[in-house]
Amino acid sequence: MKVSPARIAAFEILTKIEHDKAFSSALLPAAEENLEAKDRGLCHALTLGVLRRQLYLDRLIEKLTNGKKLDSAVKIILRIGLYQLIYLDKVPAHAAINDSVNLAVRAKKTSAKGFVNAVLRRFARENTELDYADEIERISVETSHPRWLIERWTRQFGFADAAKLALVNNETPTAVFRLTAKSDENTLTILSKLNLETVESGVVSNAWKVFGSNEILRAYAAEGKIYFQDEASQLVAQIVALEDGESFLDVCAAPGSKTTLIANRKSQIFKSENYILDFRNQIRNPKSEIRNPIVAGDFYQHRIKILQANCRRQGADSVEIVRYDAEKDLPFADESFDVVLVDAPCSGTGTIRHNPEIRYFLRAEDFAFLAEKQLRILYGASKLVKPGGRLVYSTCSLESEENEAVAEKFLSENTEFEKITPDAFGRFATAENYARTLPQRDETDGFFVAVFKKRRVFDKV
Ligand SMILES: C[S@@+](CC[C@H](N)C(=O)[O-])C[C@H]1O[C@@H](n2cnc3c(N)ncnc32)[C@H](O)[C@@H]1O
Known part of the structure; x- marks a missing residue:
């Protein structure tokens, strides 16, 4: 046997x-x-x-x-x-x-x-x-999504889009890698000789879709010279758009996909050998090092360990890592960061392509519970934003309760914040001035991003 x-x-x-x-x-x-x-x-x-x-x-x-x-x-x-x-x-x-x-x-x-x-x-x-009793049941069974989820998406997107979403959730997503602080002048040269088809991302800069895999690619990922990350997740980090000198807190940071991209954002200008050399000089010469503090935290010890390992592997050594419960008081003085990101714990319905089991774990009542948790974290984080600073709220959920509803409730109760347009390509902008990616439309995971600006005293209405 x-x-x-x-x-x-x-x-x-x-x-x-x-x-x-x-x-x-x-x-x-x-x-x-x-x-x-x-x-x-x-x-x-x-x-x-x-x-x-x-x-x-x-x-x-x-x-x-x-x-x-x-x-x-x-x-x-x-x-x-x-x-x-x-x-x-x-x-x-x-x-x-x-x-x-x-x-x-x-x-x-x-x-x-x-x-x-x-x-x-x-x-x-x-x-x-x-x-099948009806079309909803047919889509539910043939695409293996619980009926209540197909019904919910039908209410939100219409039946045709809900069916398309359920279908694309079962497709193997194309792998996308980006560069890191450990990438060097040889990385792109070697990657261009991989004998694998690569296509530059049309969603974010310095990222490539790669079809297939081989030992070199796996070794580069293991060494932290490249990092595999969905384009939509990279887009969130790009929207954070940290300026030189700005301090930054990533409130829900583990495993660190966005922290590391933001910390190494200089890698986003890797376009030519010159830029690469420029970047290398910068990290080798302490005088020209980026001096803005970057702090990242999370609640779970095991996830903090993964965050630490990820930062180390990708050469994001300047990130300070803290453990806390963001639903309670955060261990920082009020108004101490220029930019705060809340990439909130959520249902993850935008990432079912990568995590197929999520659909079976979720219950209809989870969304209301998650929205309350998201708001608690967002309220606490908002206190840390300096006047004139930005608070970015994101989820990898497709559900309006966790997205627009949370953003609108936050704004209605925190009038010192105003909504500003996320710095994303127009195609991801929503009518309500948020950014959204949709698996059934964009061939990426589904993310939601809201950007709020804290008014300065003299801006206050
Ligand atoms: C969507 S994930 C963050 C993903 C991360 N930003 C990235 O791009 O790699 C949400 C994170 O929130 C953390 N979290 C959940 N509850 C929390 C709390 N009360 N305080 C701090 N972090 C929390 C989870 O452990 C999880 O790592």
Whole structure:
């Protein structure tokens, strides 16, 4: 009885996600470290593939088993088996079925061996068709999003856009990398010889979409010479647009994707060798070092560690890192920063392309709870902004309760702040003067950004 390491790893990851609400983005890289190159790809494809098709696979399982109540391990094994039979042309049916049966034995579900075998063989033999009560149910099942989420998006975007969003959420997003403070004059030269197709980002500067991967790219990322970050997340950091000499606090900073980009914003002018040399001289010569303090904090110790590691890896050494609870008083004097970013904890519905499991973790009542938390953090952070300074509020949520509603409530209760136009390309501007990216429109994650300016005493109305 032998099961491929890729299938064992995928089964273990999917089990952790199901039972502990863990995230594939954390579990996959950890598991893949222990896999040989040939198994990595299959483990990745099985884990993300099953997560992206879970509701559809479950409906098939329900039909194939006549609604039998199943043990969770058996259900996960059937999901993995069916996924291979439907979507992985290169895996022969007998291999998918045999490995599923062996996986059942390995998972100490020996009594379910025959059952797993029978269900998968029935699927391979028969044409299993599903029925839907209406179009919402069809989109919900075929794209594997809970019905209530499709209904909510239909109310917000209309049915056609909600359906498109659900479809693109299941596509593998193109990887995008940007430069860091550790990038040097050789980085771009070497990257241009990767033998991989790269396309310069049309959303942010100094970022490239890359199709495929190889050892050099992985090594550069591991050394912090490049950093993989969705274009929409980079856009938020770009909107912060820190000027020389401005002090900055990133209130909810871990894992540090935006902190590091903002701290290394000089890397944004990497356009030619000259600029690169300029930049290198600056960081080597303390006199010309950027002297604006950059402070980044978070609540969770384990996330602070990732933030520290990320800053170190990318050469963002000047960032001061603090731990606090931003829902309570922050440990800084009032009006002590020129710019404060609240990249708030949110539902993450704009990042389902990267985190497919989010759709199964969310409950309809979460949004109101999150909006209250976001407002508490925003109120506390607003006290730290100097008169004339900026408060930037962002989320990776698509939901208006966490976005426009939070921004409008904040403004209505904090009249010393006024809304200003985010410094983003016009196509991301909304009618209400915010910036938004949408997966179904922009092929990026979905982010929301509001920029508020604190009036000076003489500006006050
Ligand atoms: C959207 S994530 C931030 C992502 C980060 N800005 C980046 O670009 O890498 C929100 C962060 O808020 C943190 N957080 C949640 N509650 C918090 C609190 N009460 N105080 C401080 N940070 C908190 C979470 O730990 C999480 O790291």
